[in-house]
Amino acid sequence: MEWRGQGILLSVRRHGEHAAIVEVFTRDHGVHAGVVRGGTSRKLAPVLQPGAQLDVSWRARLQDHLGAFTVEPVKSRAAQVMGDRQALAGLNAVCGLLCFALGERDPHPELYDQSLDLFDRLGSDPAWPLAYMFWELALLEELGFGLDLESCAVTGETQELTFVSPKSGRAVSAKGAGAWADRLLPLPPALRGLFGQNAMDEVPAGMRVTGHFLEAWMAPSLGNKPVPAARQRLVDVLTSG
Secondary structure (H helix, E strand, O other): OEEEEEEEEEEEEEEOOOEEEEEEEEOOOEEEEEEEOOOOOOOOOOOOOOOOEEEEEEEOOOOOOOOEEEEEEEEOOHHHHOOOHHHHHHHHHHHHHHHHHOOEOOOOHHHHHHHHHHHHHOOOOOOHHHHHHHHHHHHHHHOOOOOEOOOOOOOOOOOOEEEEOOOOOEEEEHHHHHHHHHHOEEOOHHHHOOOOOOHHHHHHHHHHHHHHHHHHHHHHHOOOOOOOHHHHHHHHHHHHO
């Protein structure tokens, strides 16, 4: 049993004296784990950093075995996030959520492409927090928890959509909200792809919406495990400036 491809390194943990067990997110094989022999060595330890793009070859005697990886570096993303605590927090949040949410060896090619784009933006594109916010929307959609932000759940209108129902995940207009407005989540225009001059300032509000459904919908479907703390650390870093 073997395959070869590129992937994004999500996690590394020591295995024995010299080896490491890594999780790599690939386009065709999903999140895939394997042993890297000598993974803690001076040669490989700098390569095995979360967020790194790797060329990997996996081999095992049987398909359901853990198997072993051989790895070659393609692109290190450590330099682009080191010294930028927001970008570093973003990288850790994406890695943590992918490990948390995706089943092992379950391909998600579209999410992989969007994740790859986000990783490349971290630390280099000032607007990456917007891309991150939409990445969380995509993650929810990929797992069957997509939000409907196109029309009001009450009136059907498509204008003045200012809230999101925390129960249905549907948009609600100011008129449709009525006396229930204080029980709804504020819907920033940027989350609907309507970018004004203050779009970046709307990211925390957008992440409040996506964060609610990560916790209320996604986490219970995965055995009610808590959403990775790295996600809240990103929220804290972004809101603190």
